[in-house]
Amino acid sequence: QVQLVQSGAEVKKPGASVKVSCKASGYIFINNAVHWVRQAPGQGLEWMGWINAGNGNTKYSQKFQGRVSITRDTSATTAYMELSSLTSEDTALYYCAREWNYDWFDPWGQGTLVTVSS
Amino acid sequence: SYEVTQPLSVSVALGQTARITCGGTNIANKNVHWYQQKPGQAPVVVIYKNTHRPSGIPERFSGFNSGNTATLTISRAQAGDEADYYCQVWDSSTAIFGGGTKLTVL
Numbered sequence: 616q617v618q619l620v621q622s623g624a625e626v627k628k629p630g631a632s633v634k635v636s637c638k639a640s641g642y643i644f645i646n647n648a649v650h651w652v653r654q655a656p657g658q659g660l661e662w663m664g665w666i667n668a669g670n671g672n673t674k675y676s677q678k679f680q681g682r683v684s685i686t687r688d689t690s691a692t693t694a695y696m697e698l699s700s701l702t703s704e705d706t707a708l709y710y711c712a713r714e715w716n717y718d719w720f721d722p723w724g725q726g727t728l729v730t731v732s733s
Numbered sequence: 734s735y736e737v738t739q740p741l742s743v744s745v746a747l748g749q750t751a752r753i754t755c756g757g758t759n760i761a762n763k764n765v766h767w768y769q770q771k772p773g774q775a776p777v778v779v780i781y782k783n784t785h786r787p788s789g790i791p792e793r794f795s796g797f798n799s800g801n802t803a804t805l806t807i808s809r810a811q812a813g814d815e816a817d818y819y820c821q822v823w824d825s826s827t828a829i830f831g832g833g834t835k836l837t838v839l
Contacts, residue, residue, distance in 0.1 A: 650828065660768075660776065660819050662828040674826055710775055718782065719766040719821070720828075723775040 617641040619649075619711050619724035626730045632699040635727045637711035644692035645669040648714040651685060651696045653707040654726075665714065666694055701731045735824035739831035745810045746839050753834045755803040755820030763822045765803040767796060770833075771816045779818075780805060810838050 622636040637649060650665040664675035666685040673685050679698070687694045694711060709727045712720035737757040745751035755765060765783050768776035778787055780796035783803065793808045807814055815838050820831040 652828075652830075659817075659833040660770075660821075660830040662830060665828075676827065712776075716781075718764055718823070719778055720768070720776070721778045721781075721787070723777070726775055 617713065617722055619713060619722060621709075621711060621724040621727045624728040624730070626732065627701050629702055629731055629733055631701050631731075632697060633701060633705075633729050634695055634697040635709050635711075635729070637694045637696070637724050639668075639692045639694070639713065642713070644687075645689055648717075649685075649687065649694040650712045650714055650720060651683075651694075652710045652712060652720075652723075654710070655704075655707040658707075663696065663709075668694065698729075701729075703731050705729065706731045734827075735822070735829055737820055737822060737829055737831040739818075739820060739834045741832070742835045742837065744837045744839055745807070747812065748809055751807040751810050751814070751836055751838075753805045753807075753818050753836065755805070755831050756801055757803075757822065758801060760801055760803050760822065761799050763798075763824075765796065765798050766821045767794075767805045768819045768821065769814075769816045770819065776819065807836070810836075812838050814838055 618640050620638045645668050648665045651663040666673045684697045711724040715721045767780040769779045770776040779794050783798040784796045795806045797804045817833045819833045
């Protein structure tokens, strides 16, 4: 079955960077974009950006432009999201999701908790 | 930039019909997708492209999109339908989520 499995929880200090991975299986990785969405504690969903897994093209939310980098390794069928210059406001669950039919997100990864604390 | 608005909360009696709205300027010109998120779980799509229901989603879930409002309808609401629901659209290759609606089944 189609599955996205993300890396484990991270604890980072302010100013540091974090890199979260998203391992895809059950479908042809290069055929679909992978998106990253985050959710702060008790808050809603916030889209961060996406990568075309085929050609590596990316697009980022203006809010995170310059601070986020989404990459992929096609041989490992894995997408990565790196966020730099972390502050406490970056404490959140980070999800990856496959874009299906160039439109909606299905499925989602299980989420990776990133905690930023001194 | 485009914005979509959802009510913070909706309550429904067990077995009755719940309606969750997603408002946006001329939202009828966009495809609206709906996600259900239960506590401690990742979101799951329950309606895609306004009206389509993925396999495995009960027929009690339906969607409609017209004018400036898209609506997710949950008929014969069950306790298991309690969750947060998010609408999502695209605008200039950017995904836009509504703020989410907490559905409470009384």
